Amino acid sequence: MDTTVLKCPGCGSSLPYNAEKGLWVCETCGAEFSQEEILKMTETKSDADIDINKSEYKEDTTPDPDQPELNLYRCQNCGAEMVTDENTSSTFCVYCGSTGILKSRLEGKFRPKYVIPFSKTKQQAIKAYNGLRRKRFLAPKEFGDRKNIEKITGVYIPFWLYDGFSDGYVDGERLVLAKTWREGDYKYTKTDVYHEHRAGHESFEKVPADGSEKFDDNLMDSIEPFKFDELVPFNYSYLSGFLAEKYDVSAEDDEGRATLRMNNSLKQSLCSTIDGTLTSSQEDIKCKIDNVDYVLLPVWTLNTFIKDKTYTFAMNGQTGKIVGDIPIDKLKSFLFFLGMIAVGFGIAAFFAWLFD
């Protein structure tokens, strides 16, 4: 199994990608390398020679049916052993911090076509996470555990991007209040019923669906949108300094999520041409997928363990949008409710006094 480590050609230290500068910056000597320089180096020289050192390591294949499938690699920088699961394609050495890129997991059908490089740094991710906490004072104390926050990790998550074309129609009845009148003790309302039919089609580009079982689909949906005009052709060097996953949900298996979204959008577009809302409707909308691209998208993730429950937070590594369901401390919540009762009582008493 191959691993590669991006190293500084000057001093041999790790050369991670710096999201803030958009450059590769040596952690030891501070040398900076642009995308062009990195690409030039990787084009002109073999991975093993200078920049991306390549070594062969034997995989520990001792089977254990009770354990998840883990693979053992040796860090070619310091010699320590690295353990990854079957879907990790870029990881860190826990001893020297070097990035180990498992090239074999990024080749062939697993080679992404595009990648969006990280634009948000770890410090920005921590700041965003702390921002979540500041506005939500009912969160438990553990939510702000500094040691845990430091574990926030940049991960390239595999996504499928679908280009598609939805076509179909919406049928339904629309009610229009015609007139009302009164006769004695009764009120009469006349309602007109109209049959509405709308047919049409619409195209969509790069509708994302994450291709990883490990990450919750709704969590990944929530960090959208990504700015896909910043997609660049994939290069291993972008993974330096970050974790990366390879897909374990195929494009065919994920297609349903994307087509459902496209069809819903077409339905909304069709319904927006109707003056009013349909009380009952039926539709027949079909979606044809024209193209699918496999890409890696940047996400900062953090798992927080509070009272035996794991809460996962994710931040879009490109736009900075942070999401996650924040736990609520029951005692704080109860005290807050009591406090609001006191405030409400005060307001009511003030107005009672004012209008007395």
Place this chain on the structure above:
Amino acid sequence: MVKMKNIFSIILLLVVCLSGFAQNDKYSIGERTADNLHVKKFQVTESNIEYVLTTPYVDTSYKIYDYAELLTETQRYEIKQRCREFMKNTGLDIAIVTINENPKPSFNDYAPSDVYIQDFYDYNDFKEDGVMLIIDKFYDRNRYYDAGLAAEMTLLGDRVENYAEHMKPLYQAGDYYGEIMWFIDKTEAVYQYEISFPKWKCLIFALIFAWIVWWFHRKKYKLIFKATSANDYKKEGSFELTKSSTKYVRSFTTKTYSPPSKSSGGSGHGSSGGSHSGGGF
């Protein structure tokens, strides 16, 4: 001699009639005419001018207007004194009226007493906040009215059945004095209760307020949502409507029981918006 007796009888009859008329009209302080309607609180328009003209213009200091002569002079005096006490204790105005003839014979309203009670209060110079009771011997029933603050407090509105339950036996027994006194006592007690004990209302408001704030704040803790549309990924200008049709299918009519509001007599012709009338028995 016989002739003299007849003349004397006629004169006596005229005196009696006039004195009777004068008795019934002793509360009046003037005639309403189209030129001088004596209305201060409300704007008079074409729609309500007839209501104004058919409403007596009275001296509001009397408080008890016993047109039906159901009370003795002493009772009227005591009621008047009690009314003044009521006004002092509550700050509300009060009017008690008894009638024994159709107060609005020229109108075909379904409830002349309801119309009359509002007109009587609103088109005379009673204070904006007040209550009124009418004992209607013509239709054999009672009517209540509350205006302004009293209406806002629903001083009578929600308690009509309770009032009727206690006042009807007194009415049926002909104890109009007792009935009126009970009305004043009860209304004063209710007012005192409402004013002195707004705490439970404040508490209900506080609970609702707390729940709304808590609920909205809690919503801020859920940030994960399933994506259901692809609106962010539409290809610009790609939406094309290939067919669009709207066809009339049918009409249907629904009928709901909705009797006119009991206070429609007043509000329909421009009297106080902040008032309740009706109820009684």
